[in-house]
Amino acid sequence: DGGITQSPKYLFRKEGQNVTLSCEQNLNHDAMYWYRQDPGQGLRLIYYSQIVNDFQKGDIAEGYSVSREKKESFPLTVTSAQKNPTAFYLCASSGVVGFRNGYTFGSGTRLTVV
Amino acid sequence: AQTVTQSQPEMSVQEAETVTLSCTYDTSENNYYLFWYKQPPSRQMILVIRQEAYKQQNATENRFSVNFQKAAKSFSLKISDSQLGDTAMYFCACQGSNNYGQNFVFGPGTRLSVLP
Numbered sequence: 001d002g003g004i005t006q007s008p009k010y011l012f013r014k015e016g017q018n019v020t021l022s023c024e025q026n027l028n029h030d031a032m033y034w035y036r037q038d039p040g041q042g043l044r045l046i047y048y049s050q051i052v053n054d055f056q057k058g059d060i061a062e063g064y065s066v067s068r069e070k071k072e073s074f075p076l077t078v079t080s081a082q083k084n085p086t087a088f089y090l091c092a093s094s095g096v097v098g099f100r101n102g103y104t105f106g107s108g109t110r111l112t113v114v
Numbered sequence: 115a116q117t118v119t120q121s122q123p124e125m126s127v128q129e130a131e132t133v134t135l136s137c138t139y140d141t142s143e144n145n146y147y148l149f150w151y152k153q154p155p156s157r158q159m160i161l162v163i164r165q166e167a168y169k170q171q172n173a174t175e176n177r178f179s180v181n182f183q184k185a186a187k188s189f190s191l192k193i194s195d196s197q198l199g200d201t202a203m204y205f206c207a208c209q210g211s212n213n214y215g216q217n218f219v220f221g222p223g224t225r226l227s228v229l230p
Contacts, residue, residue, distance in 0.1 A: 033218075040123075040223075041222060041223070042205060042220040042221055042222045042223050043205070043220045045218075088157060090157075090159060092159075101164065102147075102149050102151075102161045102164055102207075102209075103159075103161075103218070104161075105158065105159035105160075107156070107157065107158050108157045108158070
């Protein structure tokens with residue numbers, strides 16, 4: 001079955017460390033997205049990519065970086081510059097033609113700073 | 115750009131009864147798309163229903179239906195015959211017809227509890 005796989009499900013980061021969250025999709029979708037969700041709040045866009053080797057900053061890109069070397073993969077790195085990284089991170093994808101059908105989401109990664 | 119407001123942070127409903135979740139939005143675009151997503155305790159985001167703004171007919175998916183009032187910029191979700199599995203956060207979202215990415219905006223969510 002097609003879908004989006006995020007790994008790991010839980011991730012712990014020490015102060016000053018960079019960590020990378022994985023997002024892989026086999027839906028043949030062109031566009032991919034990263035969202036951050038804090039407790040009791042909605043989703044805020046971090047980065048998005050419409051095609052391979054291209055990506056754009058979202059509303060809260062500071063302290064994060066991404067790459068899009070393959071259509072299937074859109075990893076997110078949380079750098080030490082992100083001062084409050086503890087949150088739930090969701091990856092999503094959509095097709096260029098079918099994007100009006102909404103996004104498909106992964107099951108998320110919970111990142112905790114220890 | 116779009117903005118989405120959900121004025122009910124929390125709601126509860128008895129099993130088998132009907133509940134309506136409110137959503138208002140604002141957009142400068144002539145054509146756009148509206149969505150309701152469900153996020154159960156598993157945190158997986160699930161698309162519940164979608165509505166294209168140029169279609170006047172309200173969308174329906176089984177027990178889920180919307181009341182789309184374009185002039186009022188209102189997009190409420192009605193859940194009929196509520197089930198325990200409907201307990202979740204519900205997010206309303208609006209997407210402009212062009213330049214997706216930043217053009218897809220979520221509301222803050224409504225936490226729905228279905229009581230036995």
